[in-house]
Amino acid sequence: MAESEEVRDQVKSLPDQPGIYKFFSEEGELIYVGKAKSLKKRVSNYFNKNTGVDNKTRKLVSQIRRLEFTIVNTEFDALLLENSLIKNNQPKYNILLKDDKTYPYIYVSRERFPRVIATRTFDKSLGIYYGPYTSVKAMNSVLDLIHKLFFIRTCNFNLSEKNVNDGKYKVCLEYHIGNCKGPCEGLVTEEVYLENIDKAHQILKGNISVVKTFYKEQIQQAAENLEFEKAHKLKLKLDLLEKFQTSSVIVNPKITDLDVFTIKSLDKNAFINYLHIVNGAILQTKNIEIKKKLDETDEDLLKLAIINIREEMEITTRDIIANIPVEIDELKIAVPSIGDKKKLLDLSLNNISFQMSKSVSNNERDLRILNTMQEDLRLKEKPFHIECFDNSNIQGTNPVASMVVFKNAKPSKKDYRHYNIKTVVGPNDFDSMHEIVHRRYKRVLEEGLPLPNLIVIDGGKGQLSAACQALQELDLYGKIPIVGIAKRLEEIYYPDDTLPLYIDKKSESLKIIQQIRNEAHRFAITFHRTKRSKSTLAKSKLASIKGVGESTFQKLVSHFGSVSKIRQASLEELTEIVGKAKAELVLLNLPVEKESKKEENQ
Template identity: 55%
Template sequence: MPANEKLKEKIAHLPHKPGIYKFFDEQGIIYVGKAVDIRKRVSSYFNRSTQHNKKTLKLVSQIRDIEFTIVDTEADAFLLENNLIKQYQPKYNILLKDGKTYPYICILNERFPRVITTRNKKNDGSRYFGPYPSGTAMYVVLDLIRTLYPLRTCTYNLSPENIAAGKFKVCLEYHIGNCKGPCEALMDETEYNANIAQIKNILSGNLSVAKSYFKEHMAAAAAEYQFELAHKYKTKLDMLEDFQAKSTVVSNTLTNIDVFSITSNEQCAFINYLKVMNGSIILTQSLELEKKLDEDDADILASVVVQLRQEFESTSREVISNIELQLPLDNITVTYPQIGDKKKLLSLSLKNALYLRKEREGRQEKNKELSGQRELRVLETLKKDLRLTELPRQIECFDNSNFQGDNPVASMVCFKNGKPSKKDYRHFNIKTVVGPDDFASMYEIVTRRYRRLLDENQPLPQLIVIDGGKGQLGMAVKALRDLGIYGQVAVVGIAKRLEEIFYPGDSLPLYIDKKSESLKLIQRLRNEAHRFAITFHRSKRDAGTLKTELTDIKGIGPSTADALLQKYRSVKKLRDLTLDELSAEIGKAKAAILYAHLHAPVEGKQV
């Protein structure tokens, strides 16, 4: 059964239930989608082809199999789709590209706990905070903690027995004031654990407990005239308030919130995520995602919200967004604030997303500008090397192709401002030349090309490059003379063997430095013209072979073969058609003959 017939049969038996569907090509999964009604959603890919963009049409053309999974609710489909995308990373789904592990701050499960950094979260009883989007963001918090609180960094087993036995001695960290020496019982466990409790509050985004602690101890020290100690507490309090001032955006009345904003252009979406706890932004992440199937902003952001909340272990029940968002998740509220502190947070998030977009687009424009400057420099070099009177902003290159005189064709490629202008490429079927005569073929195609430009009053190029030696260059010059435009356009030939550049009427070739950018440009032109001609020649030769194969079938004439070839191009594509599809193209009688021929068992092959 043909592949498309199998797909139609599968689609006809898909359920009208919520779930996910997977599209496969020959290698594996290429797309995962969710649906409230699986059959309706999958059918839409095949029944509304005129409404799809090029990317979606390309996806559909590659589908060879479909699988589905039924779930209970739309929310289940939403989450399952997200998990499968992360697992299989299909090429037509939008993906978060990082794929990296993010760092955590870990308070180890041990006596006199150490505070360390790690990228490996374990189920070992330790307390993990994060993950942080970057090491820089994490170390800002870690440096604050280590400045405020004296913590041990050694790996000793500080059991009561080991300490009592005097197994350890204080290290340099004790002498410079970074540790209070619990290894020698110089700091008791109660005081150390009190510091750890405050550190946990700070890492959770709650600075008020630590601030209250420093305020109380500062006041108590001052009341006892211990002004030096009071100043130490005052310094630590100032550090906390300075840290909070840099982190707090609006007010301490806000609880846990996730803020998402999105802006996009035709190619990419730009997203910002702010994780807010107790009025402080504890995490910010900006992303640029390439669009795969012209997805709208709501679909992109919904997928990213789930992925980032899982990645950064968010437990907030409120999501703020700058666009309407459908999140079929339990206990999650999406809001779109218009005023107040939440609006300020949303504005800040959108400002970051817009900045990322502006920066990326600005960089692209700069790259284009730099590329334009480089191309202008190459053209100036080419003008100098070839001693041209004009800057060759438009260059056209000609090449012939035939195989033992069969199917002679030619090509012309056009470069504008040093770049291929593929809309101006041209193929030529040789019409006036019999046999393998490259010289006469060159005369014909140059004549046809520039007679047409003259007839249509189109501008001529500044440089013509002929792929060949003196003979082909001479025929191109003759064509230009006969058209009356020789002298208006510079023309040169390039010989493949030694990369020699020939001028009309000059017996000695020009040798350009092999490393020269101008020679590389001419080589690119020549190679592109050769590729374009060879591709056309092969397709024409294959079409001739295929046409002969079709017309050799009794009952299939040349006109029928031509019509099928023009639309389907290959026997493989014809073989994939059903009998009904063939009948719609050429009628039932011819379709039956052709279908029987295409699907006949090959001699000697087991069936």
């Protein structure tokens, strides 16, 4: 391990107190944050060669060049500080609990005559938020219940007292069909409206029994006053509540506020499920899949998940149950073995089992497809990383090209690239293919980027031959497998092979190759349309200049690419392309409006 002597000396002087430690690389990058009950004991373990650490940890230690630490009062404080630092800095060796999904919330707006709305944005200044809801269906059922019970307005009018008194708004269809009481015309008082909003808050908090009790009392009072029609309407609302509660209760309703956390692990991944229970009903749920960075224990992963999820969902419940023993100061965490709480654990673990099987099946599918492609295409290794190229030009104008990337048999859109053809004049697919393949892999070599496991060329022998020539010039030919796919019969061509390969039309290999070819074509066509519209604009501007014809236009646009670049060119540059007389005409007469967008040119 190549860690510095300075770090080793610093480790020897660490205090035997709780705190967090930070490891920095030679470039000063924060690469890991950890917590410890005893900083001295925990950090020393990293540098003890007799300790059986895994390869990932050895790699981390080999990159440590500087150490910083912060002493805190308790292990719980260390856990909170560690969590905050990981979120803010995202060190590459720390796992980060994050979702690629934006889950919706329900919020009660902070305004006169509040609204109850679903949203995916979170801004506490706008109102009181509930959620996030991982099931849109569950969220919509709650919203539907609230609107059926309480006649909450759905419009976004500013119902200030002045606007309502001035008669600025009129009731809409929602009022006429009985879904709203017409606060916009002052047909319901703010006091009565807010009473309904308070009941909506109770339901969103999970306190359905409070609202049920209210309706039961109202029904009794209406019956005593012989107001049977009113009693019937209230009874219908009570039935709605009971039906909703019955569909939500999964254990003994006497179980009040409770959080459930469970975890299961594989070698490289861990899966966590969270359930928030109020009065026996599941109000919130969340599933997380974690890719392990180092040799993290299930206890450490679950601790981090508990802190993160409770903070994200603003949960203050003190009672927690889990499937493994976990100790976090200030929280009461139990591992039940019998009873209704054990049933809740089992339910949570069932959710994880489904999540794991889904993840494993997806991985198995990807691996199966890659194995099939390796076999069908006679490759030496699995094509984890595929790059596909396509040209696009219509009637020889605005030639462009695209490259799309598939990783693990799926599109990797962040790696897609557009290309303006720079060295080829006119519709020459072969030379265009040579140019973009050469440019792509010249840049890959210069920047030390990973090479693909397979290159796919959209085209037959001609385009494939041009791409191979580009690879030969870069000394990459033979180092990367390359094939061409011809559109008409879906034939696969190999370099120096006169006969094409025909893959079974039902094969997953052919489907993936067709998918990546079609994606490259779509991506190129989209870019070409953008270029063509810009070219039309350029032509109209140049055509307005007397003495500039089609030939001059084609030369200028082919060389410079856009009107803005023509405008920026010097007289000498323009003279080289179209001669001095035409160059002076263009410089003197080209309109000076700015273009709205810069052209992409890689």
